Amino acid sequence: MTEKVRVWDVPVRLFHWSLLGLFTFSWWSGENHEMEWHRQSGLLIVALLLFRVFWGLAGSRTARFAQFVKGPGEVLAYARKASDEHATDGHNPLGGWSVAALLLVLLTLVTAGLFSVDVDGLESGPLAGFLSFDGGRAAAEIHEIAFKAALTLIGLHVCAIGYYQFLVGRDLIGPMITGRRDLEAGETIESVRWSPLRALIGLVVILALVWAISKGFQFASAGDV
Known part of the structure; x- marks a missing residue:
């Protein structure tokens, strides 16, 4: 039986499939004007x-940006012989930049959405109050452009x-589901290790921040109501 090695940790795999599902749902909810669902x-x-x-800064070996975001020389060298290369430890140099680009576009997309206002001023993101109406409309336009760019990058990714x-x-799909791939002859790669405690701490801090964003950083006390 072929020996297997773990190349993707649980948080990376959960992120990947959750993002796919939520992006699809956000697309559907936006197209069908279900704006409360779209915001959530x-x-x-x-x-x-x-x-x-x-x-990407504190995760396992293959999750870290430093592992898969390579310089132009390594990317070009890989692109010249991509079909002949053996399986890589995580993202290959070309795929690493495509992932980085997609993350950047998606961060632009959601950030613009937080500040967006619709043409009637009836629907808006939770941080729209920090901008003027014109600023909110500009954010909405950036949101739309970033969405189209994201669709293009996702299409290239597929x-x-x-x-x-x-x-x-x-096989790239199987390892993103199971976390493991077959070891090739002569490979000595160690399975990735990750810290559940570190992941939990990061998740708790991030959820607290996103909750504050959802409130527009406006926290009324009981005495103010």
Whole structure:
């Protein structure tokens, strides 16, 4: 039986599939003008993205940005012989930059959404009060542009997965579900390790921050009501 190695930790895999589900739901709720659901889903995406940034700095080996965001030279060298390369320890140099770009676009998308105002001024993000109406409308336009950019990057991401899955014969989907892939001959990679306590602390802090964002950083005491 082929020996397996763990290449993705639980938080990375939960982030990946939760983000896919929430992005799809946010798209649906926005298209169907279910704005309360859209806001709640957007706030959950904010929490996911902030956690991924935290985990990219404090997470397991393959989760860290330093592991998969490489310089131009390494990216070009990998791109020239991508189909001949063996499976990588986490994201490959080309995929690493695509992930970084997608995270940046999604962070722009949700940040703009927090400050957005609709044309009638009836629907707005929780932080829209910090901007003028014109500023809120500009944020809404950025939100729309970032959404289209995100769809483009997601489409490229899916195409890349399909290329490796069906043309190169390298399974990328299975490891993102199970966390493990087959070790190739001669490989000596160690399974990734992660700290549940560190993940929990980061998650608690981020959820507290997102709750404050949802309130527009306005905290009325009982005596003020």
